[in-house]
Amino acid sequence: MLLAIDTSTDTASLALVEDSQMLAELTWCCGQNHTTTLLPQLTCLLDQSRLSLSAVSGIIVARGPGSFNGLRVGISTAKGLAFSLGVPLVGVSTLEAAAYQHAETGLPICPIFNAGRGEIATARYQMKGKQWLKLAGEHITTVDTLLLQISTKTVFCGELTLPIASQLKEYLKQKAIIPPPASRVRRAGFLAELGQKQLATGSYDSPTSLQPLYLRRPAITKPKHR
Structure with missing residues (x-):
């Protein structure tokens, strides 16, 4: 079990x-x-x-x-x-798990989580035939940047806020497929x-080395040398 x-x-x-x-x-x-x-x-x-x-x-x-x-x-x-x-x-x-709930659509799937600071955490996946593919790895970006990367009908899932869902629909029109809230949980x-x-496949992690995937950019960066 x-x-x-x-x-x-x-x-x-x-x-x-x-x-x-x-x-x-x-x-x-x-x-x-x-x-x-x-x-x-x-x-x-x-x-x-x-x-x-x-x-x-x-x-x-x-x-x-x-x-x-x-x-x-x-x-x-x-x-x-x-x-x-x-x-x-x-x-x-977590993004992959959220996307996998919609794998049977056969469409590209783009899960979105709020990452704070006006940014989102996202990735893209798709089930092609019986093969589950990662089209774009987990990363932090903005909704505006993401919109420019979508060229085909895509399922958007995850914890979408109303403003983000509205922005997706307004810009992408019929290309944005947004399932009802209950099916996005x-x-x-x-x-x-x-x-x-x-x-x-025999692939698993060590309890001593498994680490969370945060993706958050560092708040402080080293100044560039002049």
């Missing part, structure tokens, strides 16, 4: 999956209360599904980008569980599916 953990943003999610079958899933709005809600929610999920933590054979965790506190809590919990249970650990991009079941694919 695999346990998936996503505490990247104010929305958190847990899932238990076995042999590609969803056993249980829980998604909630935790705000900045990741530290106080994650373990109680995990206990609740296990109790309601009558499953035991000892049955977990692998852990998948969303590694960012996202909030500093949220990622720290989720990744440290995943590391601790993987170490104590002696099971493999896989870190998956990240679910750990999709995170588990991506992680399961990695585990099947």
Whole structure:
């Protein structure tokens, strides 16, 4: 049984999956209360599904980008569980997990998270045939810059604010496909599916070396030499 953990943003999610079958899933709005809600929610999920933590054979965790506190809590919990249970650990991009929920559209998918300072964290993915492709890696940019890079019909997902969604629609017109808010909520079941694919290839991370993916640019840079 695999346990998936996503505490990247104010929305958190847990899932238990076995042999590609969803056993249980829980998604909630935790705000900045990741530290106080994650373990109680995990206990609740296990109790309601009558499953035991000892049955977990692998852990998948969303590694960012996202909030500093949220990622720290989720990744440290995943590391601790993987170490104590002696099971493999896989870190998956939060942007990729958000995009994967819309893979069946067959269109390019552009997840967007607010990165602060007027910037966004984004990437682009697409399912072509049965192959899941990364078209553009995770990076920080602005909405204005992103708009200039979109030339074909694209699905926009993630935690879109109303101003960003309006800007996408106004500039891109019919090229911007924006799913309803409920279908954009990240679910750990999709995170588990991506992680399961990695585990099947024998690719996993070390609990001692897995690090969050923050993407944030440094606030202070060294002055250039004259």
